[in-house]
Amino acid sequence: MTSVPLAARHGVGAAEAAPTPAARTAGLRKAYGDTIAVDGVDLLVPEGAVLGMLGPNGSGKTTTIRMLLGLTAPTAGTVEVFGRPMPDAAAEVLPFVGALVEGPGFHPFLSGRENLLRCAMAEPLLPGRAGQRQLRLAVDDALERVGLGHAATRRYRGYSLGMKQRLGLAAALLVPRRMVVLDEPTNGLDPAGTREVRQVVAQLHAAGTTVVVSSHLLSEIEATCTHVAVMNRGSLVAQGELADLLDAGTPTLEVSTPDREAGLDALRAAGVAARAEPGGLLVELTGTDAPSAVATLVRAGVAVHEARRRRTGLEELFARLTEDER
């Protein structure tokens, strides 16, 4: 398996500009008995990036994240967070990392606020002399931030799946972090909740926080991320900036027109590759650009209703990266 072919072309250059990446793994491998969960992963999380980890179920996303956080010791390879080795430097690194891994974990008999208060009391960044009142303030802030203010006093037992997920997010956001790791943060959330998670990620990004989000929802990643890492069967098959990865395919112009035959003829006469699709034409922009392609069509008297650049789309990219090896 050729690992990170796209990273070589697109990702590394941009990342090299930043001196210390927020997190980096080298030759990361984790085996559970005979099962190899993760193998040869060289992941790079640039400081300040929003990195989306993408991959089918069982592709090793969560295992990689768990090793990033020092929850699982790698079988081989190294992990560095903020330039410090993990899990050895966990005590120095983890206070600055917020995480929601493998779903929210809370006690059913305590209310949402009590559960968060318990997290807050273990939180190193909330100052040692912080009175109960100050801890409560931090807790209430976090609850408001994820829209759980109204349910703060209800027992966790009675929370819906989405509310549980929000509480997990609140725990990760209790104090300002340098890096936030969210494993499937939108699981169980309704569309409104999904939008809110997106907003939270955008806020974190705007504040300069590095965010690592894993998701199987492609649209989620496409909407929120600056960087993407695609995993498949325990290996990292691509990583780099989202825009670069999306443009990696042939650039295409989508033209909607009723005169498809006339359009095709005109483009072929001009030496531009194109094909018909329902409702219009797909024009390949190799050796030409969008304005001249449109001009060619218009000069030939073809009615152009709409023309827009079509990106490869994460879905297509994902399918290409994860399916061509079967």
Next chain:
Amino acid sequence: MTTTVDLAAQPAAGPPVPRAGTLRLIRSELRWVLRRPRTLVALGLLALVPVAIGVTLTLTDGIRAGGGAERGGPSLLAAVAGNGLVLPVAALSITMVLLMPLVVSMAAADALAGEAAHGTLRGLLLAPVGRVRLVMVKAVGVLVVAVLAAGLVAVTGWLTGMVLIGGDGLVTLSGTTVPLGTATLRVALVAGWVAAQMAAVGAVALAISAATDHPLVVMAASMAGLILFGVLRSLSALDWLHPVLLTEGWISVADVLRDPMPTEGLLTGLLRAGCYVLIGLSVAVARTATREG
């Protein structure tokens, strides 16, 4: 809020690694332990045992009074008649055999295995609470349950004994009478000793708790261990093994009812409990250090 922002701006810089105060962690742990409904129910039921015994003895009045010169539980019960201060000691000796270990191992089961099962252990490890510190904080929680269990039984036993049965001072098994104050001190002493034995059970249960994600396994293993110890103790062919069995010294509880009070059995029992605590905590720390979060 501003201070935390400053900290976030220059993370992992230099030696002063931020960490949550140990006292704050212990406070948080105790809040959690003492709020859990099942801990409260278990402790409450345990506290009712001496009351139940007292009421039963009062209602069935006149059981062979003074028949209990032998050691052990049932004979202690006989000594309770007309001698209220024997009740807390009898109640402790009865509950410490199975009921109290059940409550303590339940607390130990929830402490690590239960947290792992709920996914909350991960949160503590990510906070991060250091793994060794985590076990220590958990051990304090279990210890508090052990002390509360023994203390509650002693207190309700003492109250029930004084109210329902009464008696002026304590008539010892040796026939002498100890004044009320001294007798109460002796009850407190034996309660502390029982708490130490329960701490030993708790430490071993905590070690099991550190090795599994299933609280039920912890309770089952603890109970099986105690029952196994009972079986081993009944086999005289294995008497060379008896000194290392935790339950071997538990019969010494009745020693506080003698005059003068023999201390050797109690001290040996304390030492034995200390060994179990050390071994249990060491294993718990070792297991937690390598555990998957």
